[in-house]
Each structure stands twice: as C-alpha cells, then as structure tokens.
Amino acid sequence: MSAPSIFTRPARLAVIAPYLWMALFFLVPFAFVLKISMSQTAIAQPPYTPVFDLTAGWEAIKAAFAALSADNFRLLVSDDLYVLSYLRSLVVASVSTAILLAIGYPIAYGMARLPRRWQSVAVMLVIVPFWTSFLIRIYAWINILQHDGLLNQVLLALHLVSAPVVWLSTDSAMYLGIVYSYLPFMILPLYATLAKLDPALLEAASDLGSSPARAFWLVTFPLSLPGVAAGALLCFIPIVGEFVIPDLLAGSDSLMIGQTLWLEFFTNKDWPVASAAAVVLLLLLLAPLLLYDRLQRRQLEAR
C-alpha cells in the first residue's frame, strides 16, 4: 500500500510554478538571445540571418542550424573595445561595491542599534528616495554637479575653490551616482542581518573579556557576513550591467559593457554581436552567483 502523498494537485502546482516561470521568462528568451548571438548581421527585418522558418520544412531548418557560428564570440575576445568594456564594468562594479559596503555597513549597524520604534522610521527614510523616478534623481545630480550647479556655487561662496571645478562627465560623478542609487540595496540586507543579531551574544562576548571593539570583530562582523554577501551581490550584479548612470554622469572616453551593448544594438544595429556580448555578460555574472550559492549551501550543511 502506498503512503498518501502530500503532493495533492494544488501542492504539486505550487512546486512546479517557479520552474515554469523560470522556463517561460528566462530560459526561452535566453535561447532566443543565444541563437541571435550565433547568427550574422543582415540588412533585413529582423536584422540577422539565418531565420528559422518552421513552415519551410525540415531541410531548411537543418540548413539554418548549419549557418550558426561562434564568430561573434571570437570577435568579442579579439577586439580590445569589448575586453576593455568588460574590464571597466568589473572594476567599476568592484570599486562601487567596496564604497557601498564602507558607507552602508555603519548606517545599517546604526539603524539596527536604534530603539525599536525608531528602526521602522529609519527603514522608511532609506526607502523614501524610491518614490521619485530614478531618472529624475540622476538628472537632479547633473543639475547639482554641472559647471554653474549648486555644488560649485557653494564651493565658490565658501571660497574653498577660486574657479568652478569640473565634476560632470568624470568618474567621480559616476561613482557618486552609482553609490547614491544603490545604497538602499546595500543597507537593507545588512540591516536585516544585524537587526536579527541577539544582543545577548555581545553581552556574552563582553562577559568573557572582550572590549566592545573586539566583540564587534569577533561576533557581530562574522555573523553579519551573510548580509554582507547578499548586499554586495545585490549591488555588484546590476552595477556590472549599469548603463544609464555612466552614460549620464561619466565621460565618454571609456565605456562600460552596458553602454557598449546599447551602442551595438541601437546605433550599429548589430544584434548578433550585441547578443553575444549579453551572453558573455550573463556568464560573467553567473560566477559570483554560483560562488554565493555554494557558500550558502556549505553554511546550511554545517548546521
């Protein structure tokens, strides 16, 4: 006799639903992009060949498959433009994540140590900027940073500088914009981890002879590492693909991969190369995700 299954029909659906979602909205589109990345450009509609035509018969489809090639990927590796874009994206994302961590950790720590009733107010304050459109906030920064903008006016009025400083179209402006935009994504997971920390653990550390600073490094910090990893990934991954902020705030002398992609798609109309660049970007981002997943699994196994 078989045991009654807990997987009744609705329960089974609930288990399958996320996989269906992933298949429909991630795997299928990814297959399209992968296919385009292996095609060649053409002045046509759509702007690449071959095109699979399911009505043309089996032989035509076989021919279309044969026409696919990895040429675009070879181009990506051989051309400095793409390699430098990838490198710049990784450097910008790493530096930004480090700055975000350095600013976000103390803020999250301070929030977690506020009296309970003030903590929800602090969380609100972190979220409030989301109520304004992201683009408007970046344009506001352009306003502040431009030649006769607020920042230069204040610096001149205070006699800190004698002539207006060039802020806009520099890497500093870009980093400012990125850090400003992504700070909530760093603070919130860190705060969530730190707020859960049992204050008795710090008392125990101090009871066993640790000064407050040592107690922080020996207890609070190691226990907040899952939050650090979550915040860092939540920032690092989208920053690698970031396109709007560098486009609006940074100079035009070096591009991030997001900008290069955009140029290929909309200016050069080279969908296949752009798709190949997107596939490589995805593979690059998969590495830190898999690493995080492995760390988490190891932590679970240790339990």
Add this chain to the structure above:
Amino acid sequence: MTDDAAKAAWDADSARPEPQPAADVPLLRIDAVVKKFGAFRAVDRLSLDIRAGEFFALLGPSGCGKTTLLRMLAGFETPDQGRILLDGKDIAQVLPHQRPVNMMFQNYALFPHLNVRDNIAFGLKRAGMPRPQHDTRVAEMVALVKLEGLEKRKPDQLSGGQKQRVALARSLARRPQVLLLDEPLAALDKKLRESTQLELMELQRRLGLTFIIVTHDQEEAMTVAGRIGVMDAGRLEQVATPRELYEAPGSRWVAEFVGDVNLFEGQVEQRENSRLAIATRDAGTVFVAEPRQPVTKASVCVAIRPEKVKLSRRGPASDAVNARAINRLDGVVTDVGYLGGLTTYKVKLDSGAVLRSSMANTARLDLDAYSPGQRVVAWFTPDDCVVLEQ
C-alpha cells in the same frame, strides 16, 4: 579524564588564590544598591552578603528585580546608588569585560559561528592565555561537563542539554570568582532539569566556587541553593535556608509565594504558657505556639501548610493529643485531587471558608481516602502553625 583527574587538574594550576574562608568577611557585599529605569525602581536599596563557596539563589516572581540585580553583578547594568564589593573592592562601575565574574545566560548565548571548542576557548583567548595551557584548560572543561567527542560541533548541532553544558563550560573556563546563572535550566524539560540540578550542585561543591542563580522556580531554588533570597518589588523579602523559608516564612507574602498555605486572619486573644489563642473569623479560636520573636501587634495571620492539616472521620480522641490543645475544624470535602504521591483535598468549613489539606499516599490501597461530600474533621497542632504579623 575521570572526575577526580579533572578535579586534580583544576586544583593544580588554579590561576587565582584559594578563596579565604574568613568567616565574617563576605566574598560579595551588595550595599544599599538602587537601580532605576525611569521612575521605576527595579532594585530598591537592596543589601546582601554572599560568602565564598556559597550556592545562593535569588527567587522571585517575574519583574521583581532579580535579573536586574544579577546583571548589575555581571556589569551589564550600573547601579544608580550603592556599592557592590567583591573581595573588598567596589566593582559597581567596572566594565563587564574587566570583572572576575562570569555569567551563564538564560538562552545560553552560544556563539553560533564557533564550534564547541572555540566557544569554550573564547574567554581564555581574550585573557591571553598561552596556547598549550589554554588547550589543556579546554580539554579539562570538556571533560568536566562530559562533552567529549562533540568539540567540533556547532551550537546548532547540539541538543538543548548539550548546549546548556557548553554554556556552563564556557562560563567556568576563566575560573570566575563568582559564577552568575540566569535561569540556567529554564529551557530544559522537567526530567533533564532535575538531573542537571543535581549535577550543578555536585559541580559547585567540587570546584568550591561561589554560584549565584536567578530562578522563578522555587523547587529549583530549594534543591540547589544553600540559601535563598526571596525578592519582591526590588527588595529582599527574606534571606534564609530553604527549610526556614518554608517552615518559618518571615512575612505573609513569603508564606504565600513559597509553596501552598492556608491563612486565617485574627486577633490575639489570650497568651498562656508559650501558647497564643487567636480568634479568627473563619476558623474560630486557633491555638498556636508562641513564636521565637514575640508577637507585638494584636492583629495577626495564622499560616498552616496543607500537608500539616490532617483529616479524619472522627476527631482525634487520644488524651495525649487533646492535652496539646489540638485545633479541630469541621467541614465537608469538596474537591479531591489525586497527584500520585499525594492527594490534595479542599474542605469547606462550617464557617464557609475553604481549607486545603494534602496527604501522602503511603499505602497502595488507601482505605482512608475521602470522597467529595464526606464530612470530616480537619486538625493540626499548635506547633505546625506560624503566626505572621499583618
């Protein structure tokens, strides 16, 4: 390592001098300590001496200030007034990490990212103990609480009882002059709690350390402690041995808080050869033995523990008993509660008051059991009564 070996190793390289058993100088003196939270006085001018090597329990209802007092001894709270003298030195303002006192926390507060070994070694590393010595000490502690083989486990992989042992080992590893235990057994189930109580007593005796335990469980306090301080509203109501506390409670509050009790309010009517006759509303005239400290007020309260109230079908007839001026009350059994080892009865007296009695079930076939509705005589001797001033 055997227990004796552990004890020998413990004694051999003891870091601190043996506690001086100078009889009149207490190890710990709490002197008129006040702790306020806003307008609320959590601890209210409390004074208490604790001797070296003592197992002392702070007992009280929740919110009575016992935990606050313990936290002041650990250094997590600072008294607003008063002194805390440890070995003659005032430690009231000393930071927790600089006190020769350790605490075992209520939910153990084990470091979840460290294994058993590193949890126990945590305090030793902070003390800067050299590696070989510190390895020996950890091994000693592991043996002491019988956790051999579990050194590499993380707290999440331990049972409640094992966690409790790690917490105990961790708090003992630095050999504190005083070990503070905050409800250390509250998270364990009843059977485990009882065996752990005995182990805790055994450990304290063997190590000769001073233990101060905070608990709301009076049976636990009575089992483990040599002396108990009963607290209410930030003050000590009574400090006494478990037996004194139960048989000679210092106040009506203590009598009611510790164990069950029957109380009868009344007036002292007559006083003759070390016996008082007290006129009560609910139980008529009750004869009680004159307490050691003479009663000064006229309005008093007579307290009798339920197990001292005997029931019988007819009144005790023997002359010898009569000569001791037995107290007899007539009534009807209303409730019978069979608890295995004992049976509790509620007897409605003819005055309308309810008297509680409990009797040990000393025979398997109890022919003397009473049933609801049965008329009985409840009786108790003057020596079994305690007179409390209102």
